[in-house]
Amino acid sequence: MSEYEPKELSKATTIPSSWYLDPAFLDREREKIFRRSWQWIGRAEDVSRPGDYFAASLLDEPIVVARDHDSRLRGLSNVCRHRAALIAEGKGNGKLLQCPYHGWTYGLDGRLRRAPEMEGVEDFEIDDVCLPGVRVEAWGPMVLGSLEASGPSFRETAPEIAFEVERAGFPIEKMKFRERREYVVEANWKIYVDNYLEGYHIPMIHPALYRELDYEKYRVEAFRNHATQYAPLRPSSDEDRTYPKREEDEKALYYWVFPNLMLNFYPGNLQANAVIPLDHERTLTVFEWFALDGEDIEAPSPSAIRCRSRTSRSETRCRRVCARTLTIEDDSRCGGRTECTSSMVCFTSI
Numbered sequence: 001m002s003e004y005e006p007k008e009l010s011k012a013t014t015i016p017s018s019w020y021l022d023p024a025f026l027d028r029e030r031e032k033i034f035r036r037s038w039q040w041i042g043r044a045e046d047v048s049r050p051g052d053y054f055a056a057s058l059l060d061e062p063i064v065v066a067r068d069h070d071s072r073l074r075g076l077s078n079v080c081r082h083r084a085a086l087i088a089e090g091k092g093n094g095k096l097l098q099c100p101y102h103g104w105t106y107g108l109d110g111r112l113r114r115a116p117e118m119e120g121v122e123d124f125e126i127d128d129v130c131l132p133g134v135r136v137e138a139w140g141p142m143v144l145g146s147l148e149a150s151g152p153s154f155r156e157t158a159p160e161i162a163f164e165v166e167r168a169g170f171p172i173e174k175m176k177f178r179e180r181r182e183y184v185v186e187a188n189w190k191i192y193v194d195n196y197l198e199g200y201h202i203p204m205i206h207p208a209l210y211r212e213l214d215y216e217k218y219r220v221e222a223f224r225n226h227a228t229q230y231a232p233l234r235p236s237s238d239e240d241r242t243y244p245k246r247e248e249d250e251k252a253l254y255y256w257v258f259p260n261l262m263l264n265f266y267p268g269n270l271q272a273n274a275v276i277p278l279d280h281e282r283t284l285t286v287f288e289w290f291a292l293d294g295e296d297i298e299a300p301s302p303s304a305i306r307c308r309s310r311t312s313r314s315e316t317r318c319r320r321v322c323a324r325t326l327t328i329e330d331d332s333r334c335g336g337r338t339e340c341t342s343s344m345v346c347f348t349s350i
């Protein structure tokens, strides 16, 4: 970390290439960034009724999210306290969770209720055994989890988002899951985030969008734990626009939430995008769409489109080139427009 000194935006440079290339750096990021952050792990509709549960992965930790019979949302380790088998798979509804290996059975509060043939075992008290808890939180149609034992809730990490979404009147609590897509990008996860957070590449990579976007007004604003994007379209009467100007686009809200979640809100739907490092040079990107009943999920706003499949080939190629360039030009750094460096506000202030 000492290789880089944050400066004011007009003097900012890109972060050192070793931060992208060194596999050990990702280990540090997992420890210092990801384990301390909120991660999107599932859907609220899968735990809407008492007894509902789903198995999930929280930064490679197997967990189970359950709605207990007091309607409280709980996150539990999904690893059996006996011999570490996975307890729950997929999703379901029930009063208890039973380990498929030897049948130890847990309540939705994590407490062990039954352990076959363990009667009379010395120093074994069924009441002493409990699945460790994990912090989970439902927000709109999403469930998020954190491995930090304490600290701010997801909402508290970027309170402006909940406030602005509520003020805009987006009924996110009523949105239901519609579609999921996954892509593996051959680049460090930060290259994906860097790309998402700057409009600097729009003239070169998205010429059609550039023609229709009011580029001079495009801006990214960085806050402590999130960034917002403003990408207005030019007024035009042209029916054949690639990106038709719609009232919805004016109301849309685009957020990046530190470190790896993008949320694009429209009046009737939400597109969520998580960026998950597989290793230091491969990244899983997960897209899910949520919408109100009867709403079309396709809300083709410029910012959302920029990360969708129609542009992904050229962007993926550029990210690969980026990755190679970083390898070659190990010591070089380029100064950038202020937009380029906005994502670094969060990285460098940790």
Ligand code: FES
Binding pocket: 080, 081, 082, 083, 084, 085, 099, 100, 101, 102, 103, 104
């Ligand atoms: S590992 Fe779960 S009951 Fe044995």
Ligand SMILES: [Fe+2]
Binding pocket: 195, 201, 205, 206, 306, 307, 311, 315
């Ligand atoms: Fe793009």
